[in-house]
Amino acid sequence: MTAHLIAQKYLFSIEAIVFGLLSLWLWLFYRGFGRQYVKYWMFSILALAISYVSMALQDQSMLQNKPLFVSLFLTFTEELGAYSHLLLLFVGVSSATNNYTVSNQRMVILFFTIIALSLITALSLAIQNNNLFNYLYLKISLHNFIFGCGFLALSLYLLTRKKRHFSSITLMIFSLIYGLRFIFYSFASILLDQNDFLIETNYFLIFFDAGAATVLTFILLIWLQSSERFTAINAMRRARYLGQHDSLTGALNREQALEKLEIHMGKMPQSKSKLCICLIDMKRFKFINDTYGLKTGDYILGEIANRLSSSILMPSVVGRLSGDSFLFVIEMPLRQNMESSLDHLHQLIAHPYENDNQEIVISCSIGYCYYPEHGDIAEDLLQKANLALHHAESNHIASVLFETGMQASGRKLLLVEKSIKDAFKNEEFILYFQPQLNLFTNRLEGVEALIRWRHPEQGLLAPDKFLENIEHLGLNSQLDSYVLEKSCQAIAQWHKKYQRRVTIAINMSAVEFQDHKLINKIQSLLFKYDIPPKYIDLEITENVVMTDIKTAMDTIVTLQNMGIKVSIDDFGTGYSSLAYLRKLPIDKIKIDRSFITEVAINDSDLTIVKSMIDLSHGLGKRVLAEGVENTEQLELLRNLGCDVVQGYLISHPLPEEALAKYLRRK
Numbered sequence: 001m002t003a004h005l006i007a008q009k010y011l012f013s014i015e016a017i018v019f020g021l022l023s024l025w026l027w028l029f030y031r032g033f034g035r036q037y038v039k040y041w042m043f044s045i046l047a048l049a050i051s052y053v054s055m056a057l058q059d060q061s062m063l064q065n066k067p068l069f070v071s072l073f074l075t076f077t078e079e080l081g082a083y084s085h086l087l088l089l090f091v092g093v094s095s096a097t098n099n100y101t102v103s104n105q106r107m108v109i110l111f112f113t114i115i116a117l118s119l120i121t122a123l124s125l126a127i128q129n130n131n132l133f134n135y136l137y138l139k140i141s142l143h144n145f146i147f148g149c150g151f152l153a154l155s156l157y158l159l160t161r162k163k164r165h166f167s168s169i170t171l172m173i174f175s176l177i178y179g180l181r182f183i184f185y186s187f188a189s190i191l192l193d194q195n196d197f198l199i200e201t202n203y204f205l206i207f208f209d210a211g212a213a214t215v216l217t218f219i220l221l222i223w224l225q226s227s228e229r230f231t232a233i234n235a236m237r238r239a240r241y242l243g244q245h246d247s248l249t250g251a252l253n254r255e256q257a258l259e260k261l262e263i264h265m266g267k268m269p270q271s272k273s274k275l276c277i278c279l280i281d282m283k284r285f286k287f288i289n290d291t292y293g294l295k296t297g298d299y300i301l302g303e304i305a306n307r308l309s310s311s312i313l314m315p316s317v318v319g320r321l322s323g324d325s326f327l328f329v330i331e332m333p334l335r336q337n338m339e340s341s342l343d344h345l346h347q348l349i350a351h352p353y354e355n356d357n358q359e360i361v362i363s364c365s366i367g368y369c370y371y372p373e374h375g376d377i378a379e380d381l382l383q384k385a386n387l388a389l390h391h392a393e394s395n396h397i398a399s400v401l402f403e404t405g406m407q408a409s410g411r412k413l414l415l416v417e418k419s420i421k422d423a424f425k426n427e428e429f430i431l432y433f434q435p436q437l438n439l440f441t442n443r444l445e446g447v448e449a450l451i452r453w454r455h456p457e458q459g460l461l462a463p464d465k466f467l468e469n470i471e472h473l474g475l476n477s478q479l480d481s482y483v484l485e486k487s488c489q490a491i492a493q494w495h496k497k498y499q500r501r502v503t504i505a506i507n508m509s510a511v512e513f514q515d516h517k518l519i520n521k522i523q524s525l526l527f528k529y530d531i532p533p534k535y536i537d538l539e540i541t542e543n544v545v546m547t548d549i550k551t552a553m554d555t556i557v558t559l560q561n562m563g564i565k566v567s568i569d570d571f572g573t574g575y576s577s578l579a580y581l582r583k584l585p586i587d588k589i590k591i592d593r594s595f596i597t598e599v600a601i602n603d604s605d606l607t608i609v610k611s612m613i614d615l616s617h618g619l620g621k622r623v624l625a626e627g628v629e630n631t632e633q634l635e636l637l638r639n640l641g642c643d644v645v646q647g648y649l650i651s652h653p654l655p656e657e658a659l660a661k662y663l664r665r666k
Contacts, residue, residue, distance in 0.1 A: 012056035015210050019049035022217050029224060040092030041220050044085050048213060051081030072122050079118035079143070086150045087114060089216075093154060096227065097161050097168070117146075140189040148182030151175040165230070167223035174219060178212055181205075246320040248298055249305035257319025257327050261378045264316045264329065265371055273331050275316070275371040276338055279385040280308075280345065281393065282324035283363045286514070291550060292360065300353050300360065307348050313341055327382070342366060342399045365392040369402035394472055416469045419455075424482060428454050431486050432653035435662060436505070436624065436646045439638050444662050446503035446537060448646065449487050450653045451479070480512035485525055487536070490656060492529040498663045505537040507569060510544040514551050519558055533563035537587070541569050545584065553584065560585050567624070571612065582619050588643065589616050593627025596647075600632040613640050 026042035029035075054077040087110055091102050102110075121143070155175035158168050185205065246253050252260060261277070268275060282288075282304070289297040301324065308318045308328055317329035330341065345366060352359040367389025375381050384402040392400035423429055433447035453461040470479055487504045495501045512518060526533055538559065545552040545568070556566050565587040591612055599605045609625070616623050625637050628647030637645055651662075 009056050011206065011210055012052045015213065016049045016052035016056060018214065019045050019052060019217065022221075023049060026224075035096075035224075035227070037092045037095035038224065040088045040095060044088035044092060045217060045220075047081045047084035047088060049081075051078050051085065054078035054081060076118050076122035079121050080115060082143070082147070083114035083118060084111070086147060087111075090150065090154055090157075092220075093158070093171070096223065097158075097163070141186045144182040144186035144189070148179045148184075148186055151179030151182065153179075155179060165226055167219065167226045171216075171219050171223065174212075174216060178216075181208070181212075246305075249302045249320050251305040251309065251326065252317065252319035254319065254321050254327075257317055257321065258378045258382065260317045260319075261327075261329055261381070264331070265376065265378065268331060268371075273333055274373065276330050276332055276341070276368055277371060277381045277385050278328040278330075278342075278345065278366055278368040279321070279382070279389045280326045280328055280349070281365050281367075281389055282349070283365060283393075285324040285362065288360065288362060292355070292358075296355050296360070299355055300362070303353055304349065307351075308345075311344070311348060313344060321382075338368065338399075338401075342368075346398060363398075365389055365397070366399040367392050367402065368399065374402055390472070413469065413472060416466075417473050420466065420470060420473065420475060423453060423455075424478060428456065429479075429482060429486075430454050430655070431483065431490065432655055433490075433504070433659050434646060434653040435651045435659075436644050437650045438644055439642060444502065445644050446505055447659065448505040448539075449483055449490075449507075451483055476509040477512045477515060480506075480509055481521065483507075484522070488525045488529045488531055491531050491535050494663055498660070500663050501532070501535050502663065503535045503537050503565070505539050505567065507539050508544070510540075513538075513540050513544055513555060518555065519562075522559075522564065523562070534565070537565040537567055539567045539569040539590065542571060556585055586621060588622035588624055590624045590626055591642075593647070596625050596627040596633055596637075597629075600630075600636050606636070609637075610640050613642055617641065 023042050023046035026038055026045060030038040030042055054074045058071070058074045058078065091107075094102070152175070155172050158164070158172035158175070161168065164172075251257075261275075264275060285297065288300060301320070304326065305318065305320060308315065308326060311328075313330045315328055315330050317327060319327040321327055328345065332338075332341070346364065349364045350361060352361050354360075367385045367387065369375070369381055369384040369388060371381055374384050384406070387406040388400045388402040391406055392398065430452050432450045432452050434450060435444055436446045436448065437443075438445040451463055451467075453466050455461050470476060483506055487506050491501055491504060522536070525531070526536075540552075559566055566585075568584075568586055568589045570592040571589040589612070591609060595605050595609050595612075597605075599609050613623050622643040623641075624644040624646060625633075625642050626646045628634055628637065628645045628649050630649060633647075634645060634649055
């Protein structure tokens with residue numbers, strides 16, 4: 001008997017050391033990779049090691065007749081370690097298979113349960129140490145039954161998982177066998193309660209359990225290695241996928257879209273069919289992002305990609321080329337036209353997008369070309385589709401087929417682009433200033449800055465000769481920034497030369513006014529040139545406001561708080577109403593020249609202008625009329641109560657040198 005107990009003590013001690021080292025290895029693995037389930041398994045193996053330490057010390061205490069409280073503590077620690085091992089093993093497997101983390105509240109409840117169960121078992125055995133009933137039912141039968149049910153439940157849990165791998169299957173089979181071992185011994189200890197049977201079976205199970213626990217630990221280690229290998233493979237697949245697809249929408253990226261287009265071009269029987277290469281661009285998508293948020297914009301882009309991919313046209317290629325631009329390629333018979341297909345694409349894009357209980361509607365422009373009719377190189381075909389798209393967007397046409405003349409126009413635009421960029425660099429753009437007359441004081445109130453191009457070869461160019469090209473090239477923001485800085489320079493120079501500052505009205509495009517950097521840009525210029533903000537008057541069209549009302553409101557309020565004036569230019573030509581003016585904290589409205597031209601001879605225009613002035617004054621806004629060219633118009637506007645006028649009658653736009661005579665007047 002003594003020899004058996006000593007052998008058990010050494011076995012338990014060795015197992016405790018082995019499991020302690022394994023738990024240390026798992027801890028290092030957890031620190032390196034941060035897997036949550038590894039932390040659970042680490043504590044599970046550590047709890048098993050503590051349980052084996054307690055069993056080894058219990059055998060030693062039996063030989064040396066240790067006090068009762070020592071036996072109580074060791075029994076409690078053994079039971080608690082064993083139950084904790086089972087609980088944390090199960091939680092770790094659940095986390096590994098489902099990425100599920102048990103809440104702290106639930107873990108506390110489970111641990112209090114096993115603490116209570118361990119304490120009851122330890123107290124019952126300690127109080128009645130020689131009671132065979134307590135030993136059989138609490139120490140052996142109940143303990144084994146709980147463990148049996150636990151491992152069988154773990155086996156059943158793994159069986160119901162959809163994703164299985166070698167390690168999970170191995171653990172499932174092990175848990176089934178190990179669970180049956182505990183259930184069998186639980187019932188056998190009750191039905192066959194002879195000491196000889198228990199002693200002989202117990203000797204065998206001690207070694208069996210030690211080996212099984214070691215096998216279990218190595219199964220977990222294999223699981224870790226398999227999991228990391230699986231993670232690495234998934235990462236490689238993900239990297240390969242991202243190398244070929246757009247991460248936001250799942251559509252092919254530009255490189256892969258072009259590569260797939262070339263493959264279809266090579267496989268297509270040219271005599272029977274053709275490829276239609278469509279470039280689709282969303283209209284006013286920045287407005288969607290600014291109004292509804294980037295998350296909603298991302299959702300819509302993903303939905304667009306899904307709609308295009310699942311189109312009944314069965315596309316050969318669907319790719320996202322840039323922000324809101326998609327490539328859509330279909331194969332079609334040579335004699336078939338694209339009208340019905342284009343209508344389908346427009347309807348596909350225009351169908352409302354539902355997000356956060358709101359419907360969002362957008363539209364698109366399409367430029368397209370054919371293979372092999374328009375070329376046999378994928379990159380060239382894409383460029384031609386892009387030229388057609390540019391033509392569609394510039395002329396507000398839904399869909400445009402590439403034509404040969406567009407390429408020449410595109411090359412011309414490239415040459416113009418170089419000239420315009422050189423003009424910015426060489427400061428060839430200059431400002432002319434048109435005076436604005438205050439009708440109540442008959443004095444200069446301010447000037448409007450108007451851009452001109454002092455072209456090195458063509459001489460002085462009016463805005464209609466180059467502004468359209470600047471818009472097509474997307475250089476509006478650069479031009480606005482240029483005019484803004486030149487205006488600030490002029491205000492500073494006039495104050496230095498003539499000890500006088502004059503308000504300059506500066507036209508702002510929608511792109512620049514909606515730019516979140518505008519405020520900081522203006523603040524920097526005011527500081528750089530030491531200009532009071534009240535001498536800057538930003539003019540925006542009503543359509544700029546209506547494009548994104550919220551952003552416009554926020555920007556206007558910020559500018560007003562800085563002391564900068566904001567006016568509505570060309571009022572009456574857009575699609576807003578005076579109801580919106582009531583909400584906008586603007587300084588004045590500028591009546592478009594189209595209403596002033598015949599105001600003295602056309603009763604309808606007179607009625608409209610009078611209504612505009614009266615309603616604007618009623619809303620607390622000042623009124624400026626532009627395009628005043630004769631004294632009849634001037635006197636009529638004076639009688640109607642117009643505040644300020646501007647036009648050829650007052651003065652033509654003047655270069656900075658010619659404006660000096662106005663500035664010298666008191």
